[in-house]
Amino acid sequence: MAARIERLVTSGTFSLDGGTWEVENNVWLVGDEVQVLVIDPAHDAEAIAAAVGDRQVTALVCTHAHNDHVNAAPALADRTGAPILLHPDDLPLWQQTHPDRAPDGRLADGGLLTVAGTEVHVLHTPGHAPGAVSLHVPALGTVFTGDTLFAGGPGATGRSFSDFPTIIRSIRDRLLVLAPDTVVHTGHGDSTTIGAEAPHLPDWLARGH
Structure with a gap:
């Protein structure tokens, strides 16, 4: 059976820089009846x-x-028994939450994961966080962007470890070059497409001035 995408919404809190906010997160499952990859547990x-x-x-x-x-x-x-995979540039953030438990493996730009015979390509897309990655699944016409790109624009860059010019470069150079009909599955909220978001790049650039 071909790989499919499942979405689960979980609720909790996000804490950083002394503040705490109630949030709902998208947890994405990619796989088939036998194997599954979990994105953002x-x-x-x-x-x-x-x-x-x-x-x-x-x-x-x-x-x-x-x-x-x-x-x-x-x-x-x-x-x-599954390994936890994270880009090493995000270890300082990881250690704030899990100081006594390290990730099991490293994600790297250009890396390739496979689940249910389907390739998942790792794209390093920093800005929201230094080790932020997006996961491109060409066979499913999908990219999972975490908090890098949302329906309506870039992820937040107003807190520690984030940078607005960096997230704009990541979106422009790594995400908006994907096919316009690529579905963007985000870390929070509704999905969108590359084609729906690309025309707004000049507006996002203007925010930085």
Whole structure:
């Protein structure tokens, strides 16, 4: 059976720089009836495990290490035996949430993951966080952007470890070059497409002035 995409929404809090906010996160599952890749294990390991069922979890892939995207990762890793993968540039953020548990593997720009016979390409897209990545799945016409690109614009860059010019470069040079009909599955909220967002790049650039 061909790989498919499943979405689970979990709720919890995001904390950084002394503030805490209520958030809802998209947890994405990519796979088939046998294998599944979990993207951004957020808040609720039990709910994610229930969505996985009896399938093999090949990896827990973190698009970045803000606590709301990784807080359920160790519990889910312990339950499933799957490795936690993170770009090393986000280790300082990871350690704020999990000082006693390191990720199991490193994501790198140009890296390739495979689940259910489907290739998942790792794109380093820093800006929202230094180690932020997006995950391009050409066979499914999809890119998972974490908090780098949303329906309506770039992710937030007003807090520690973030940078607006960097996120704009990531979006312009790594994401907007994908096919216009590529579906953008985000870390929060609704999905969009590359074609829907690309025309707004000049507006986003103007925000930085």
